[in-house]
Amino acid sequence: MVITNGIAPLTSAPSDIISPLLPPPPPSTTTPISTPSSLPSAVVKIEEPLPYVSLKTGLCYDVRMRYHAKIVTNAYDYTDPHPEDPRRVYRIYKALAEAGLVDMKGASGAGHIGSKLMQHVPAREATKEEVTLVHELKHWDFVERTATMTQNELVEETDNGDSVYFNNDSWFCAKLSCGGVIDTCKAVVRGDVKNAIAVVRPPGHHAEPYKPAGFCMFNNVAVASRVILKEFPDQVKKILILDWDIHHGNGTQRAFYNDPNVLYISLHRYDNGKFYPGGTFGNYDKVGEGAGEGFNVNIPWPCGGMGDGDYIYAFQKTVMPIAEEFDPDLVILSSGFDAAPGDELGECFVSPAAYGHMTHMLKSLAHGKLAVVLEGGYNLDSIATSALGVTKVLIGDAPMPLTNVYARPEAVQTVEKVSRTLARFWKCMKIGHMIHDLPGAPPVERLHDIIRRYQASQLFAHFSMTKLPIFRDRISRSFEDQVLCTPGFQSAKTVVVIVHDPPDVWTEPDPVTGQISLHETFVMDAEIKYIQWAHQKGYGVVDINAPAVFTGQEDEGYNVQAALQDLCLYVWDNYLDLSDARNFVFVGVGEACGGHVYLLGHREVRERVRASIAFAGSKTLFPIVPIMDEFITDWYYKNSLVLTSSNHPMWDQPNGSKNPRKKYGNVQRTEYETMNELLIGKYSEVIAFAEEDIEESSSEEDHEGPDRKRLKSDRTTNDEDWVDGVTPASAPAVL
């Protein structure tokens, strides 16, 4: 041997379990380069097969695992069987047989299982000693009791509200499934097979140490991991469990949450805690605890529809770097196929090709020692084709080319959150996130505040704009410095009110530290064009900057949107409504539109507000809420312009109505993508729209008569009922 023989399987110990298939153990350590004495024996060995390559892929399959089935209690059960269906394992075996990997007769239990490429790993019942390495004794006892329960007891006593069912064979099947997985992992560790797939049911990854859950009785993978760590202490010190079932493997995570020797990585739908198994245990910030801190990695997808590009991205960006840094001795794959297209529970689109690619990547770890274990996956066709994609790569095929390689923004953002969180624990994740714990010392300033003060100084220099005092306690702190006005706006005939998000900032930070270069960072503030316009026209201007501070969780009640709404009402009640202005034009930019649209619905504004322009971009659209004035919706539709980006998600909805409802105003799709393009590109159109309304309002004042030209035909008769000159008796002016 000329080179470090790291590839050879662990055949050397323990000596009693060496497979007869294998050649004698190779020298276990590095031998110096070019030892001529080893040459003759090398020549002799030439007809011997190489250890690793000549090994087959293991297959654990046992027809008896089909005995576990849901007890039929009503007719509905016949037409719509439970998704964790006994045919699941059969259909996978059948797909392998049809592809020529194994003998079809094996599917019935009568014939030979395996082939030249695959080797049968017989399933056997897991023992109490093995199962209780993970599960509490009372859990074992409970499952044991189900074997002798009556039908009624089975239906009534086993329903713990967490998606499990039992019959009298479930106990046996659960032990068989678990034992099969244990022996599959053992076969891989011993080098009886080069890698393996266990096509077993019931699945395991939801089973908690103390209870069954989510179709799972015993946590097969967790039990097998504990057995391997116990029985092969020298060969296997570190296990990576990769769980790509679309559901979070809560049970597996729990079993190793404080264990640094088992790295659990799960990719799953999370949907903000609403996807099964629910709650926050599957979120990215659950990183393990105690000695196990950092050894639990959740990649929680925020929604369905994830596909090949997303999974491959997560693997390349996070899973593989961390796995390589961890350097496991064995990889166990909790392989649900419910992220495959066609799975009604998962609603994702991971193709057999992508499953193959991910398997291929995992094969590069741990000398290729990879045990694939079936978990969920409920579309019988999908799980069959997916499992075949995985198994072909296990035997040595190249994965099929990917057809979709692009990650969605949702995936990129999720993976980024995960990477940032894990940078504390994994050096490979530190890239771009080297600086974390910002010192709380006084010299630290939020850039937002610096830029707002700069804006204020510019607006003062060019337009003499100054701060408008805000005395209301609840909102004053967030909005200090945020409201500016032109001098004497109270006596202007026309006032333009601009409510906007902070300006856009672009940069390309240092890829190593995440530090940005001030010279390569640009602040773009196109709103100033609108202030210039108003200033030239002699209009008064009130400029409200809506900071995006979130000091707490959004759902903790009072959030920044609510604060902005309060602020807009405050400015209306204390300044605008009391001013001499006969014409108001509202211009909203970004999420801040929520503030002025709220105001329009919560005060009687129709007689003085001439136009409401919302630069929504690709942000949220805000409906007007007719609290004070039941005709405001029609009014808003006629007097508003809501400008959206060409890429606003609204326009992509396949089955949605083409146009949003009237309450969202006159929504238009533009050809622009970014907010600044929109602000600059629509400038002429927007000021024409605003000015038309202002002039009309003046002429209307003179001859009481003709309705607004543009939308005349749409006007409802109710428009005649406008009430003049009533100041709303709303909240007190100053609290």
Add this chain to the structure above:
Amino acid sequence: MVITNGIAPLTSAPSDIISPLLPPPPPSTTTPISTPSSLPSAVVKIEEPLPYVSLKTGLCYDVRMRYHAKIVTNAYDYTDPHPEDPRRVYRIYKALAEAGLVDMKGASGAGHIGSKLMQHVPAREATKEEVTLVHELKHWDFVERTATMTQNELVEETDNGDSVYFNNDSWFCAKLSCGGVIDTCKAVVRGDVKNAIAVVRPPGHHAEPYKPAGFCMFNNVAVASRVILKEFPDQVKKILILDWDIHHGNGTQRAFYNDPNVLYISLHRYDNGKFYPGGTFGNYDKVGEGAGEGFNVNIPWPCGGMGDGDYIYAFQKTVMPIAEEFDPDLVILSSGFDAAPGDELGECFVSPAAYGHMTHMLKSLAHGKLAVVLEGGYNLDSIATSALGVTKVLIGDAPMPLTNVYARPEAVQTVEKVSRTLARFWKCMKIGHMIHDLPGAPPVERLHDIIRRYQASQLFAHFSMTKLPIFRDRISRSFEDQVLCTPGFQSAKTVVVIVHDPPDVWTEPDPVTGQISLHETFVMDAEIKYIQWAHQKGYGVVDINAPAVFTGQEDEGYNVQAALQDLCLYVWDNYLDLSDARNFVFVGVGEACGGHVYLLGHREVRERVRASIAFAGSKTLFPIVPIMDEFITDWYYKNSLVLTSSNHPMWDQPNGSKNPRKKYGNVQRTEYETMNELLIGKYSEVIAFAEEDIEESSSEEDHEGPDRKRLKSDRTTNDEDWVDGVTPASAPAVL
């Protein structure tokens, strides 16, 4: 067949080249899922091997390639043979044989080449028609002529100054090498073998269409690519050439520079254009041209010492995403092994394990159709172990675990530059770089200017600091607003001069767009502590902000460092030197230290400057240059404090001297990493150091006597020679 049979080799066409080894071609297109009619035949096929997995790995090797050798013209050639040594191919073959992959006898040309795992691909001479698909006819003619040249002619006429040598057999060997590579690629494309390695010489990737270069005569890989594209137009429309030779494959890049069907990706040492083949053709901005724009990817390492973590990072971050997006039909690997440890030309550390991992990743492309072709690599042991690492993965072994998985900052930065450059062409590279062409419209401001104006307003508010006028034309534009001073500093007894880089800004930009959130961006300006200190002490303060603007290339003469030096001299000549101050303390922060250290060397400052503190962090250290005063180096060493980060690269140099030379000042390694930690952590020590000097200076004035306490023993006798009260007759005060 149940599933898309994308994995099967291209056995179906052209029909005249089907290998007799292969089973009948499988159905070539997608069949619907679960066709029960296909079941019986699947059962019958069960004893047949699967097409792909049963295929062997091809090996092209021919002892005759050893005939090409350098003509020995002097005794030196015996003791120090040319690195492109005939034994290169033999040693690789030998390593494969010793590992049991092939028969040792094959190495001599007498025995069987190949084994159960590998299949011989015979080499044959490439034809004129083939070679001239890439090379000009005159190039072919020239190489042909070498076969009949005299020894003298060979030595004299073939030396084109670009590292090539010839003997009378070079012509034959070059054709054999090229023909071998062509047939190796053909065997892979046809599916005669699942993948292959061509252990050939002379290498090819430096050979230009019009001339031999860098040990290369014909560009084997380029010629083979052209032949494949021509002869297999239906099966192979796109080829990926991955070149991990440590040298840039200039010839290959040239051959396909405007061809969108051949994606050339090269990882190589660049060393700012100084590494062979030199020049800028291998830089990251060379992305192809015309239709081929974007289809040329250079990953140019800035230095030697690159290792496994760097290459794996580049593969995960850039190579594989782009390769997957390109979706090639064939991958050809220009596989030099001169990045392996021990190669004296490459000076890198890529292990056989890493070569295996990269090969494993490439195997996931193009249905596994991968042809590995030897290029450079000159340490005979290293190329043997590296090639074995690659070949074991080709036959199906798992790659050996990686021992080093961390990318160096140099690698991260290089890969980031590449990704940014390629974001224009590859959607997968757009992540984090979506916004590129910033509009040039007026509302765009550099963040640097906004923050400096904010700083100025803060320094005015707290310390009444105002702008110091700078009238010198050449520097005024870059440094407008950049010099601030306390009122009346001219009459203070002590003046603190702070020369600093812009403050640090931290952020975590949106991973999709690269946009930053102002609320999650922090500006840290710890220098203000030092201004506070000086202000409290009643000292005058001059604050010079050194912007990091680079409007041109650094080497285009006048750069920002030179401008800063000019500015410091200007401030000294026009303000500081003319002031009443008896004590100056200079505080430099970051790269800006270059400014004040330059000043100290270029003016006579010893009698008034009491201390020079440089917060160097991990930035450049600046030596004092004794232009005006030959004793300044000693003086500087005694009166300076140069504070470096614990991770300053200087401290890592293995063979360097432990401490930098005196001209760099009194350099100290601190326990801090970031500049702000340094500024805050060393605050007390630094002000004590500065104050001690100031006090001493006062007492020295009184009793003329004792030397500075701290460094008394080090003082030279020359210190007595200080000249008092002489104003330097240097540059005119105002230009």
